[in-house]
Amino acid sequence: MESNKEHEVATTDAITKAKESSGKGKRVRWGVPISKSQSSSSSPRPPAARWRKGVAIADFVLRLGVIGAGIGAAYQMGTNEEVLPFFTQFLQFHAQWTAFPMFQFLVVATGVVGGYAVLCLPFSYVCIVRPYALGPRLLLMILDIVMMGLITTAAAAAAAIVYLSHNGSQHANWIQICQGYANFCQTASESVMLSFVAAFFFMCLVPLSALALKRN
Amino acid sequence: MESNKEHEVATTDAITKAKESSGKGKRVRWGVPISKSQSSSSSPRPPAARWRKGVAIADFVLRLGVIGAGIGAAYQMGTNEEVLPFFTQFLQFHAQWTAFPMFQFLVVATGVVGGYAVLCLPFSYVCIVRPYALGPRLLLMILDIVMMGLITTAAAAAAAIVYLSHNGSQHANWIQICQGYANFCQTASESVMLSFVAAFFFMCLVPLSALALKRN
Structure with missing residues (x-):
């Protein structure tokens, strides 16, 4: 009976030590949810976690890029106005972004x-701190796709107007207004380019989120 | 020696049976890669696999929708032409999709x-048969995002032209050509709508792929 009890105590000690060691393993793999670490404690993968953290940091940086490009584009187009000192048969005095619904849509x-x-930056930061977090990552990804659709649509529609302003359309008898309003067209082009840059950033953000979501 | 041989035969039989039974198990959990099934044999997840298969089937159906919408839009716009029996000061005899670069881009x-x-259908089918396959799923997702960007850009640019054709622009002195070419504008609108439907299908396809990629 004595030896049996000793054996039991030894076994319990071994279990406790194993638990402690798995607990330490958990702390090394920063921010892993407990349920995850328990299921994968037999094969810890620090390189994968590091790689996921890198993806999360790239995500954060790309979002900063989107903020710059998006707000820059909105500011460029939202202040786009040109007043001409002369008046011809076809052109009026005043060109403003509100004259075209597509430019309004772009703004x-x-x-x-x-x-x-x-608004996404805090969620993106959570994904850096907790690279295994699924919820915020999936939410960000779905919203990113919607936003990518929105900004791509706006940028392309405005680009069509900028193209027509530069080149006109002989078949439709639409004149080239950029011959008169060079600065207006220049600023509109820059705004459209910035919007496409933001759309491209989203195009990079979505696969990054998918990579962070995917199982190994 | 005899008994030894018999023992060997019995052991081989047992191994063969075990292999067969594990093979059967594999066949029940459709298309799971051997390495996966071995690693997760201790905790089989048929509901997750079934759910992944459902996602893969939805993916396949959405791709069929994209084929219909995309080819329908290309056909509608690619055969869009209207010849008028009369001639006015502003309108010419003939309206054709090739007159506008944005319509060419849409086609x-x-x-x-x-x-x-x-071309994606075989890959999508592979994802139905093997719901745990990562490679084709990730490839499809990245290409889907690029294609979503392409068709959204084309549809939005063409939509801007269709809008201008319908409403013109007083500020730019661009006339409404749809007053003359009603059928041309109608067909162009339908094509643009179909393109946006295809873009929407892509917008659904990308999160579906991400869901299929994500770990449980």
Whole structure:
């Protein structure tokens, strides 16, 4: 009976030590949820976690890029106005971004996307601290796709107007207004380019999120 | 020696039976890679596998939708032409999709996207048969995002032209050509709508792929 009890105590000690050691393993793999670490404690993968953290940091940096490009595009287009000192048969005195619904749409869309990117920063930071967090990552990814659709649509529609302003359309008898309003067209082009840059950042953000979500 | 041989035969039989039974088990959990099934044989997850298969089937169906919408949009716009029996000061005899670069872009983009969706079907089928396959799923997702960007850009640019054709722009002195070419504008609108439907399908495809990629 004595030896049996000793054996039991030894076994319990061994279990406690094993638990402690798995607990330490958990602390090394920063921010892993307990359920995850328990299921994968037999094969800890620090390189994968490091790689996921790198992805999360790239995500954060890309979001900063989206904020810059989005707010820059909104500001460029939202202050786009040119007053000419002369008046011809076809051109009026005043060119303003509100004259074209597509430019209005671009200002709204880039503003929304820029604001969204600002609001996302805390979630993105959570994904750096906890690279295994699934919820915020999936939420960000789905919203990113919607925002990518929004800004791509706005940028392409505005690009079509900028193209027409530069080149006109002989078949439709639409004149090239950029011959008169060179600065207006220049600023609109820059805004459209910035919007496409933001759309490209989103195009990079979505696969990054998918990579962070995927199982090894 | 005799008994030894008999023992060996019995052991081989047992191994063969065990292999057969594990093979059967594999066959029940459709298309699970051997390495996966071995590693997770201690905790089989048929509901997760079934759920992944459902996602893969939805992916396949959405791709069929993309083929329909994409090729339909390309056909609609690619045959869009209207000849008027009269001639006015502003309108010419003939309206054709090739007159607008954005409509040409739409035809090319929808054709490319439709062809891409056809080429993707075998990969999508592989994902139904092997719901745990990571490679084809990730490849499809990244290409899907690029194609979503392409078709969204094309559809939005063409939509801007269709809008201008319908409403014109007083500030730029661009006239409403749809007053003359009603059928041309109607067909172009339908094509743009179909393109946006295809873009929406892609917008659903990307999160589906991400869901299939994500770890449990």
